[in-house]
Amino acid sequence: MREEELHRLLSVAAEDVRPSQPASTGWDRARRVRRTRRAAGAAALAVVLIGGGTTLALGPADRPVPTTPASPTASPVPSAPPVQRPPDELTYPGDPLGRLGDPVSAPLSARPVRQALALYQPIDPETGVEGRIRVLGDDGLVRDLDVVTPARTRDVEGNEAVPLKTGSLSPDGRAAAFAQTDEVIVVDLTTAKVRRYPLRGYLENVLWAGDRLLVGDNDTTYEVDRGSGAARKLTASPWDLVGPDPAAPTDSLLELGGTPESLVLRRWSGDGTQRHDSPVDVRALPRGNRVDEFYGRGWQRNDLVARAGWLTTGQGQGVEGVAVLDTRTSLVVRLLDVGTGRWKGCCEVLGWDSDGAVLLRHDPGGLLRWQPLTGEVTGVIRDLYGEVSLAAR
Template identity: 55%
Template structure:
């Protein structure tokens, strides 16, 4: 078929097309359709190419070449708890800014003139003979250090005449609004927000005070009193304030009380009812997570609950000596020793009492050469708070 025959054929084929549907419109629609298909085709090819390139990029080469590290390599300066339950402090402590660092400052105003809205800590300066060396300091959450001038505290003593500073860990309420001090034959309660003093007569030589929910537990050698913080009502409770673990402030008033007694393989964690101190359960302290030869010989000082964890100072068997100083964190449900801070053999006996927890889950403790330090048992990081401050601390929960 030549060109002339083709043209005649096309002429005949369009003779029946209605004027309302011209062939030009049909060709235009066909042109737009082809153009759309070309665009779609281009996009599809691009997607295939990009997708194929991505797969090829993600597929490792047959002989991979190590990529250079991005940024500097950081070498940890402290032991990490993931490497094992035993940790050690760094040789040199750092002292980042901390509200508790003001404990080293002298008092600038008496409590009676400027009560605190909330106390962060109390501090009793001591001399070299371990005797009171000035009034108790009250560090408020406003950063002001006050002197406790509304009461004169005598040293506590037992029936044999042995004396100790009046201030001890556990005597400041977790909300920082009140403090209670054991004195011979009485409990002295101080409202730090008003500077008001209240005295509760009690019998005997009293030395220890522990806040427990809505009560102060006050004890000496042979008995423990429970004193209601609001009404001042007094009852007795079958617990020892020497071994009692300070409860978690977030726990309810019916939460059980815990204590630990014994030595070495006979160390036992006990649970008691909150109101009467009746024995609920007891189980051995389990140190099986510690690598040999590490063991806990004996706990000392106040213990502190934080959720399901318990922190307390201890004398330990380490890789160097039997009788080293240490601090521990236990599972309060099972008695398992989770973390142990090995403080070594070159420290004074009983140097490193645990003083509580902060709100981030770090343990606060005495630590030479720092007077107060913060230990995060999950990371092993230890930082100083107050340097070389001789005295006794009690912290709010």
């Protein structure tokens, strides 16, 4: 399914609905409550290039064929309801990311990658103890990240988390960044060289916006110049920043978050000095369905942003799931209802694939691929416990 068709269909529900007056009530309070809802680590998820191309058949060209006007034919486009659920039994059609669970075949220092598809840090689901970070190259081989061993991140209150974050891998798959206390580490995966940038604070977040490297602690976002090592502060929230579409300019940034009483889409100018707020609008959904709170990183593709959250649907409140929002209207146009009784924060979004599908975790121990246009949900890999970061698809 082409991206244009996805975009057109997801906009249909929002066509005649306009968001109410912009408001930012409660946004500042979100930073104080956001940490209470973060999940403690578990599985990862993601996916990779499922190419959907159209085959062009070439006819004989020994003499011109007369052209005659063709009658237009209606080609039905598959669609799905705005609130969707995965099937009871998943299929696993096969995916290059399935190799994330393969044994390590070489150290990165001995065999750098041309491009990494993903980073993976295993976590024992029983003990919570993490293993070494692995690099899956585009050649299908898994490397050990032996050139550096990042420490756990920690906040001012002493809470710790594994160093691999969903935003660690650069969109081009050539570099990896790890937030650390008082520094950020950047590894060139194509040469296995390591560089450290001093930066004060209990740093926990990393996110690439094209070539821009954004690093954050509890309250502050820094943009690090990898040439000079200089850093400047941005006003944007390190928790709610959206991973931008790698194919789009990065001269502005988006936040998606806020408190349960006031969810907001916020646009920042490139220098982080100007903002515009629009309340998240659920009027394109059936009555009674909404997003109560977001968690994890949001990821953008064209005009759409996907982010995990706790939902209210026909199953009740506190449902785990994923929302897709149209950034032009601030309308939530699709929900994936994953249900209840799962690990808290089970379904963090890792990005989009080239076919317009959302890639998400499915704890315990799985990765899923969700196509919002058709409602199709398939498995990517089973029993993969840990954190994952993906390159752009």
